[in-house]
Amino acid sequence: KRKLIEDARARGEKPTPVVLDKQIMGRERSEAALRAVEAVEAAGGTAHYxxxxxxxxxxxxxxxxxxxxxxxxxxxxxxxxxxxxxx
Known part of the structure; x- marks a missing residue:
C-alpha cells in the first residue's frame, strides 16, 4: 500500500482510500489469475489470462x-x- 501511495504522489496525484482499495483488489485478482494459469501449466496444460x-x-x-x-x-x-x- 505504501508503494502505491508513493507512486501516486510521484505522479502528482493524491491517493484516496477508494482508489487504493481498487488498485489493491485489482492486483490481488491478477495474482490469483496468474496462480491459476501456473497451476494449469504445471499440470501439463496451456492457459492464457x-x-x-x-x-x-x-x-x-x-x-x-x-x-x-x-x-x-x-x-x-x-x-x-x-x-x-x-x-
Whole structure:
C-alpha cells in the first residue's frame, strides 16, 4: 500500500482510500489469475489470462478474435467476471 501511495504522489496525484482499495483488489485478482494459469501449466496444460470489461461487447469480441487468430480455436473458456461495487 505504501508503494502505491508513493507512486501516486510521484505522479502528482493524491491517493484516496477508494482508489487504493481498487488498485489493491485489482492486483490481488491478477495474482490469483496468474496462480491459476501456473497451476494449469504445471499440470501439463496451456492457459492464457485476458482481462476485459464484460460490459463492453466490442472489447470482448476483440479478445475472442485475437485468441482465435492466434490459436485457431478455444477449447475451454473460464469466465470469472464479477460485479465490483464501489464504496
Amino acid at each position: 485476458h482481462a476485459v470489461n464484460l460490459m463492453d461487447g466490442d472489447a470482448v469480441a476483440a479478445v475472442v478474435e485475437d485468441i482465435r487468430s492466434r490459436y485457431g480455436k478455444i477449447d475451454v473458456l473460464l469466465h470469472a467476471g464479477g460485479l465490483l461495487i464501489d464504496r
